[in-house]
Amino acid sequence: MAKERHNAEDFARPVRRLLTAVLCLALMAVFILWRIDSPRVERLRVQVMDTLVPSLDWAMAPVTGLAHLASDFRSYQRIFDQNQELKRELQQMRAWREAALQLEQENARLLDLNNVRLDPKFTHVTGVVMADSGSPFRQSVLINVGARDGIRDGWATMDGLGLVGRISGVGATTSRVILLTDASSRVPVTIQPSGVRAILAGDNTARPLLDLIEDVDALRPGDRVFSSGAGDVFPAGLLVGEVVQTSDRRLRVGLVADYERLEFLRVIRSRPLEPITDPGALIAPRLPAAALLEEAGDG
Amino acid sequence: MANPAVTARRSADGGTLWLMRGVFAVLTLVLLVVQLLPLGLLPAGWVGPDLVFAFALVWVARRPDFAPVWLLAGLFLLADLLLQRPPGLWAAMALLATEALRARAQDLRDMVFAGEWAIVAVILTGFTAAFLALWSLLVPYDIPRGLFALQMLLTLAAYPPVAGASVALFGVTKAAPGQTDALGRKL
Numbered sequence: 474m475a476k477e478r479h480n481a482e483d484f485a486r487p488v489r490r491l492l493t494a495v496l497c498l499a500l501m502a503v504f505i506l507w508r509i510d511s512p513r514v515e516r517l518r519v520q521v522m523d524t525l526v527p528s529l530d531w532a533m534a535p536v537t538g539l540a541h542l543a544s545d546f547r548s549y550q551r552i553f554d555q556n557q558e559l560k561r562e563l564q565q566m567r568a569w570r571e572a573a574l575q576l577e578q579e580n581a582r583l584l585d586l587n588n589v590r591l592d593p594k595f596t597h598v599t600g601v602v603m604a605d606s607g608s609p610f611r612q613s614v615l616i617n618v619g620a621r622d623g624i625r626d627g628w629a630t631m632d633g634l635g636l637v638g639r640i641s642g643v644g645a646t647t648s649r650v651i652l653l654t655d656a657s658s659r660v661p662v663t664i665q666p667s668g669v670r671a672i673l674a675g676d677n678t679a680r681p682l683l684d685l686i687e688d689v690d691a692l693r694p695g696d697r698v699f700s701s702g703a704g705d706v707f708p709a710g711l712l713v714g715e716v717v718q719t720s721d722r723r724l725r726v727g728l729v730a731d732y733e734r735l736e737f738l739r740v741i742r743s744r745p746l747e748p749i750t751d752p753g754a755l756i757a758p759r760l761p762a763a764a765l766l767e768e769a770g771d772g
Numbered sequence: 773m774a775n776p777a778v779t780a781r782r783s784a785d786g787g788t789l790w791l792m793r794g795v796f797a798v799l800t801l802v803l804l805v806v807q808l809l810p811l812g813l814l815p816a817g818w819v820g821p822d823l824v825f826a827f828a829l830v831w832v833a834r835r836p837d838f839a840p841v842w843l844l845a846g847l848f849l850l851a852d853l854l855l856q857r858p859p860g861l862w863a864a865m866a867l868l869a870t871e872a873l874r875a876r877a878q879d880l881r882d883m884v885f886a887g888e889w890a891i892v893a894v895i896l897t898g899f900t901a902a903f904l905a906l907w908s909l910l911v912p913y914d915i916p917r918g919l920f921a922l923q924m925l926l927t928l929a930a931y932p933p934v935a936g937a938s939v940a941l942f943g944v945t946k947a948a949p950g951q952t953d954a955l956g957r958k959l
Contacts, residue, residue: 526808
């Protein structure tokens with residue numbers, strides 16, 4: 474009986490096998506194309522996300538809202554404890570606020586004395602988180618601002634408080650933010666008050682690792698970590714978090730950005746420093762074009 | 773000669789076939805979108821089962837005609853693109869895995885569930901080993917191997933509930949002996 478069946482399907486089977494082989498080869502070809510020309514295929518990926526995800530927004534928004542509602546509801550159960558805790562914290566905060574106000578006044582006075590002008594280049598675009606990477610192995614989010622809003626690859630993103638990640642992949646209306654926790658994230662940081670430089674290396678855990686530390690002995694848990702301008706990756710001085718030491722005595726960074734609940738992200742517009750390319754043109758008289766060419770040839 | 777009444781009752785006509793294919797595609801898309809929801813953004817340190825893969829395996833084992841190879845290829849590639857994986861690698865490997873299962877779909881019909889599950893276990897083990905090997909050869913960045921193996925283990929663990937859900941929600945049961953398709957061919 475089984476034999477009979479196989480005979481009856483003899484004509485379909487090779488066709489199906491051929492189709493499978495062709496499809497597998499096509500998929501592998503896409504993969505190999507990605508290995509050879511990754512930017513082009515990644516652009517395709519961004520386009521797919523850009524067309525698909527915003528059109529699914531109507532479906533995703535209520536579900537996300539419901540899930541947040543559920544987690545909020547869970548937090549109501551602990552509301553009494555929280556209330557007590559908040560009152561205690563508020564008491565402490567009042568003291569801190571007083572200190573902060575005094576410091577602010579002092580700071581303003583000192584700035585005024587020194588005639589310091591603060592860096593005016595930090596303006597930002599705010600975007601809403603639409604989707605995450607969907608995979609436990611990559612840490613990234615998709616936000617709803619893109620090339621249309623002037624977003625460029627490589628810009629820093631923050632939540633209200635601290636650094637969250639960097640833009641990597643910009644579609645017309647969406648862009649992807651690689652979070653600091655992603656295994657491929659590497660960000661140069663400075664640790665205050667010691668001023669030690671290090672690299673913040675994501676490793677798919679909640680607390681990224683401090684790597685390539687200049688001077689390990691100078692660091693204490695609790696030191697504050699800021700982005701450093703090194704390598705023109707990010708503008709300097711964005712707050713990242715504070716140093717923590719884990720039980721295996723490695724130094725990690727507890728991030729101040731609230732990763733549990735990223736809803737709005739600020740993309741920091743940063744302009745690259747203008748490079749100085751023409752030495753000598755300041756003092757020397759204008760040379761005729763021919764002489765310039767000759768000089769270039771000599772050099 | 774089959775009993776015509778039985779044949780008529782059981783034959784999946786063309787409409788049903790395409791409907792179920794559509795149901796499978798929509799189901800996969802819904803699973804993908806659910807994964808994309810920005811709920812917890814902290815790295816979890818644990819993984820859930822790969823439900824897209826689990827459903828594909830169940831449907832291919834139970835009703836290969838509802839999840840044809842071209843549909844699987846398209847959906848898998850879309851999953852790769854949406855979930856930030858290297859496009860094509862997982863899709864090609866998963867396609868091979870489901871095709872390996874499809875080739876055995878005939879024998880699965882007469883088997884008890886434990887046998888079906890065992891075959892899926894063997895296929896998933898091979899898939900995991902081959903995928904990790906290919907990944908380390910071809911992809912420039914690392915994947916957490918332990919976590920990936922755990923995910924595949926959980927996918928295997930999710931197979932029975934996913935099979936149950938497929939039967940309960942979508943009526944995806946194994947084709948009965950003598951059941952025919954729209955053209956009267958045996959399934």
